[in-house]
Amino acid sequence: MNGPHDVGGDMAFGPINPEPNEPFFHADWEKRALGLVITAGAMGAWNIDESRRTRESLHPAVYYGSSYYEIWIRGLELLLQRHGFVTANDLKAGLPVDPAATPKRVMKAADAAPAMARGGPCNRPITAPPKFRAGERVRARNMHPQHHTRLPRYARGKLGVVEAVHDGYVLPDTNAHGKGENPERLYTIAFDGRELWGEDGDPTLTVSIDAWESYLEPA
Amino acid sequence: MNGPHDVGGDMAFGPINPEPNEPFFHADWEKRALGLVITAGAMGAWNIDESRRTRESLHPAVYYGSSYYEIWIRGLELLLQRHGFVTANDLKAGLPVDPAATPKRVMKAADAAPAMARGGPCNRPITAPPKFRAGERVRARNMHPQHHTRLPRYARGKLGVVEAVHDGYVLPDTNAHGKGENPERLYTIAFDGRELWGEDGDPTLTVSIDAWESYLEPA
Amino acid sequence: MAHDHHDHDDDHHDNELDPMTARVRALETILAGKGLIDPAAIDAIVDVYENKVGPRNGAQVVAEAWSNPEFADWLKRDATAAIASLGFTGRQGEHMHAVFNTAETHNLVVCTLCSCYPWSVLGLPPVWYKSPPYRSRAVIDPRGVLAEFGMTLPGDTKIRVWDSTAELRYLVVPMRPAGAEGLSKNQLADLVTRDSMIGTGLPKAPAP
């Protein structure tokens, strides 16, 4: 989906304003938000791709008007409702009112640190040989699907070079919609800045993306 | 500038919600907003391209969170301050506090209806022969200028066909920044939907834009 | 979404007014107080666009084109002049183009970049025309857009979208509905809806 998250190349957001000695959290609610997103995700009802898809579905005015933790919380409320854990009644009351679906698991305190240290790898064995080889010129497909995808608009239709051929990885385009992991080979594709941005591009610039095989076509 | 106004192809804005028997105005303030934009514009300090450039410079959260008349008023406040007619003090007080620049003219009530009926043509005589001819294949340049432009991002880098060759018209790219009218030949360029949107495009679709000569290059 | 926000910088405004009323009133007060604008000129402009200029203008253009092949031909070749001959000129209509629906091709007008619209024949644009949902989707999913207006085109009808990126303004001339043969120009004009001149609708059918 061409949504508000896909900001590469936009120019209207103002200065970056890096904060010196920035703390990890700016308020206690951010700590709880982080923990809620992780512990609720640990219930096993959705995956990271569905989380991203849900955040991207926020109205652009909301997405651009919210801090990232706020985007996370708004996304989480949607995910919890979609999967039957929380209802609009619950949210209205600010209290558990309605019954909830049964989670696959509940993360216990003792499990938390080990789970963080373990992570969740997304590479998957894949037997098909790579369709593209390192050094080959490829074109990022000019695709505009209604579904979630990780091919940014600025790269679509553009010519690049395969810089690295990776393992198979879970395909976000299907995984985000509960349609399976469908692992595909992942590639690092390097684009000349002038290819991406024309004569306005920085001549010293190369930008790479990591692209699944179905995002690419022969040049 | 790649700003929030350039929404062609975005998918996250929700339903269109046409309103049956919609009135021309939904509140009295909208009437005054329309009139203020037109009468303030009639002072002659800026042109329509600078107005557009100014609205496009609003933060995306503001642009997408505002009705169109609100965008107009926010833009007008910026224009009036840039040109010395209004100050932050004035706006804070809600009253005229500081002195103002002298307008070229003030539109009188009796002039209003005739001025509306007259309009303000933007075509300009141009002696150079057209660089492109009807039926010719051209490419919209992949340009990403910091300045105002009227070439939408969805068409940049795409192949189209010259469908019509028009007069010279004021070039927004310079006119919006007080850098002169620099009239250029205008063309209507038709793009196949599949060229714009790839395999996700509607096969029955053709989209045209009106493009100034410098937006185009030979195919 | 349009009015989902508060303005935190509006604390100087009259608290009894909604924020936009207060904001616009303050601006008018400032500009009028400085002698930069004449509130009576605003009244006159509002009168033009509330009472005089609207889609009935365009409907007369279309009815004339339906009735008069010579006018239709003129409208095709030089819409600005042909439309001016009916008395419709002016702001946001200085450079008109008329695009004719046929059995093969349906036309749809949009301005993805702002709100360009042929004021002189259609009046001020509706809110949806100026808003991101229509502006964003008309160029990528016109059939989905038309469906939201209750319109379904045959699958093989070609769709031509005109994105008003410059100062040309587009008027869609819909096909004359069947059964309208004996009607007067005024009766024909009554069939012509605003949306049918944008491309998001079709003319009304004549009363049987």
Added chain:
Amino acid sequence: MAHDHHDHDDDHHDNELDPMTARVRALETILAGKGLIDPAAIDAIVDVYENKVGPRNGAQVVAEAWSNPEFADWLKRDATAAIASLGFTGRQGEHMHAVFNTAETHNLVVCTLCSCYPWSVLGLPPVWYKSPPYRSRAVIDPRGVLAEFGMTLPGDTKIRVWDSTAELRYLVVPMRPAGAEGLSKNQLADLVTRDSMIGTGLPKAPAP
């Protein structure tokens, strides 16, 4: 802009709390009340990312690479394994790639589509990394971006931007600053700033 809005649908929340505190507290109350999450697990997660996982991890990786050519080579070939050998593994660091600055090329990491960041070596990302100004401009105007961090590269330095569009996570290994020859690994690690491992900064110069 981030907190410029009010939520009109928050009227059920405690009016004494700011809207996000109230909203998050309500959500935690609901989920804990239903037995779906354990608040103590949240405490434990916060402890990990507030006190244990942060850019000092990455600084140790860089210091090791600066000190040990074999490690540097391993880091180049298999960053995930090399980094794991120092004890840094886990969430948002499952698939690591290390990219080395040279005299010719400066590396810069971004995630235009969300906020992908190598948590296992850098901890949680700073606000600017997750926000549209950086995400939008890093890929089109990296020199303008670097200037906002007070960094100017020579005009002929090549800039390589890594947009983290998949699950690979990038760690920039900056060049070892001049004059750091005699320093211990811990002293070297002290020169390595978080921003120098994102590409928006350079390591500190050693004290003379």
